Each structure stands twice: as C-alpha cells, then as structure tokens.
Amino acid sequence: MKILVCISSVPDTTSKINFTSDKSALDTNGIQFIINPYDEFVLTKAIKLREQHGGTVTVAHVGPANNEPTLRKALAIGADDAIRVDAEATDSFFVANELATIAKDFDLIMAGRESIDYNGGSVPAMIAEILDLGLINGCTGLEINGSNVSGEREIEGGKESLSASLPIVIAGQKGLVEESDLLIPNMRGIMTARTKPLNVVTAQANEERTVSISFEKPAERASCKLVESGNEAELVALLHNEAKAI
Template sequence: MKVLVCMSVVPDTTTKITFTENNTHFNKDGVQFIINPYDELAITRGLELAEANSGSVTVVHVGPAENEASIRKALSMGVTDAIRIDALAIDAQFVAEQIAEIAHGYDLILTGRESIDYNGGAVCGLLGALLNIPSANVVTEINYADGTFSFTRDIDGGREMLSCKGPVVASAQKDLCEPRIPNMRGIMAARTKPLQVLPPKDLINASQVSSYESPAPKSGVKLIDPSNAQELIHILRNELKVI
C-alpha cells in the first residue's frame, strides 16, 4: 500500500497571533512552528496502515526550506520519504494543485481535517476533485481489508460509514489515533532519509489575503453575586433576550 500524507506547518497552539507591516503579514517573531496537529494524526494512521500492509508512507509539504525541521520530524515518526514543493502556500487551492502534480500512484492520500492556521479544510476535497477520486472528509476511523478502504466520518449531527476502493483521499479528525512520538532510532534514521525538493508549478492565484484583523477585545466582565446566580437567568431572559 502506498500512502501519501499532505502536511502543513503551523504556529504552535499557544501562539498569540499578531501581524506586522500594517496588518498585512503574520508576525513570525518568536513563534514556534509545529506539524499541524491533524496532520500528525494523518501521518500516524498512514504509518499504521502501511505497516500492516507492507506499504510505505511519503509526506508532501508545500513550503519554504525553513520548514524542513518539521519534515524531518515526520520522517523520524517512521515516514519513508518526503517531498517538499518549494513555494509559499498561497491558499488551499494553490496547495492542492501543487500536490496533485505528484499525487498519482498512491492508494491512500491523507490530509488533516484543516490546518489550524488558515482553517480552510478544503485540500482533501480539492485533491479528490483534481484527481477525480472519492474524498471523505473529517474521518475518525480508517480501515483496510481485501482491497477496500472503510471510513467513519463526522457529519452534521452524527456520523457516517463509507467504503470504497483506492485511490481515495481522506482528512483526519481527532480520535483517528494517538499521534506517534518519534523514538531515538527514528530520529537518527530520519537524518538520512530522502527529502526531495521540487519546484512549484506556475499557477494563477485564486485568492490572496490583503490584510488581517484581530478580534475586538471584550469591554470587561460584569460579575454576578454567586449567592444570587438566578440573576444571570434574569439578564439572559429579559435584558439580552437570548434564552
């Protein structure tokens, strides 16, 4: 089984998000970058499936050379080899089109449910359409038997079980697995694993961020006496009329 995992590199979840150059650029100063948490799940489940079916896992990342430390981390988790497409990710459509160029010949393609920076949640469906293969987004289970993949995925208000033959693309949701932690042997081995750098395909942008904005701060909390908590219900019912 050949598995391809699409990986993005994002600010650590504790990062305070600020912007520079008149709110047109994300401020990377002092920010710790990590593998997108959902992509870590995709890598781990990809490895488990490949190991059980004498397969291999390739990770692909669209991003600059400074992200190679995160790619090496993926390799240290047990990934066989990596591809970095040397471009700044402009939007989900740009990333999906770049990945589609190298995504042929895999049985299973995995992404995270969304990246925790731009939250598009679109690369899975975009790849499915670009490669003309089925897509299953937000999956919490992936199994493989007798040439058929089966998935459980979150739907609005419930869940759904799907099945199909490969190739197929799916996006990883929490609960898929516990992320694998690299061991010392994996870290040593990762140093010499193949990491191929490819030039990007020329594309016309579908979108472009022109500026950012931070949420307006709250004006201050109104405290309610804990011995008179029913006052809260009174406010919600009669003043705000939200209940």
C-alpha cells in the first residue's frame, strides 16, 4: 500500500503570534516551526498501517526550503521519503492542486483535518474533489483490510462508523492514535533521515484564488474582576446584571 501523508509546517503551539509592522505577514522572529499537530497523529497512524500491511509512507509538503527541517523530522519519525513542492503555501486551492498532482499515484492519502496556522481545514476535501475520491473528514479511527476501508468520524453529538474503498482521502485527528502513542524521532531515526530521499519539485503554477490582505490580533480584554471565594452570589449577580451572560 502506498500511503501519502500531507504535512504542514506551523508555529509551535506555545508561540505568541505577532505580525510584521505593516501587518501583512506573520513575524517569524523567534518562532519555532513544527509538524502541524493534527498531521502528527496521521503520520503515526500511517507508519502503523505500513507495519501491518507493508508498503511505503511518503510525506508531501508545499513550502520553501527553510521548511525542510519539518520534513526531515517526519523522515526521522519513520516516513520513507519526502516530496517538497517549492512554493509558498498561501491559498488552499493552490496547495490542494499541487498535492493532488502528487497524490494521484497513491492508495491512501492522509492529512490532518486542519493546520493550526491558517485553519482553512479545506485542503484534504479539495484534494478528494480534484481527484474524484471519497473522504472521511475529522477521522478518529481507521482500519484497512485489502482494499476495504473502515473508518470512524466525529459527528454532532456522537460518532459514526463508515465503510469505503481505497483509494480514499482521510483528514485525521486525535483518536486515529492516542497522544501517548505518537512516535517521536530516536537517534537512529535522526541519523537515517539524513540520507532518506527528499525530492524537491517545482510548482505547477496553479491558480491562487485567495490572498491575505492583513492580519490583526484580538482586542485585549479589560482586567479581570475578582470576586471573593465564598461570595458566589455576587458572581451570579455580576454575570446576570453586568455581563448579561445568564
């Protein structure tokens, strides 16, 4: 089974987000980039599926050369090879098209359900549409048996079991594997990752349909009004009369 895992390189979750002085872009000063957390669950699941069924795990990424450490980390975790499309990932349709060009040769196409930077949550569904494939979005469980796929997804107030066939697109999240099962690179992995193939391909010059104009930060809140412990009645009154929240 040929598995493709699409990964994003995103600011570490502990990052304070700031923008350049003209507010047009993220200020990357002092920010450490990591594999998008949703993609990490998917990557670990892909490696477990390879252990069960054989095959290969390829990671694909659209981004500039300075994102390569993220791909090397994915290789160190256990992916067999990596493909980097040399372009800035700004528009989801552009990214989906670039990834779909690669993905058409794979049996199982996986990605996190969204990236924690631009949160579009749209690339997996767009790849599925471009390639005329089925999709399990927000996937929390996945088993493969021959070409049969059984999956689980979160729905409003519950979960749903699904069946489908390969090839398919899976947009995954926690539950595919547990947090405690996430694979982390060991020394041997880091050493071998240096010599695993990382192929750079040029972008297909696909259309960009959206563009970022500017960024802003949420308004600061007024300082916290403290209520004495034991005086919960006052809190209830404040929530009713002042905040109008109850």
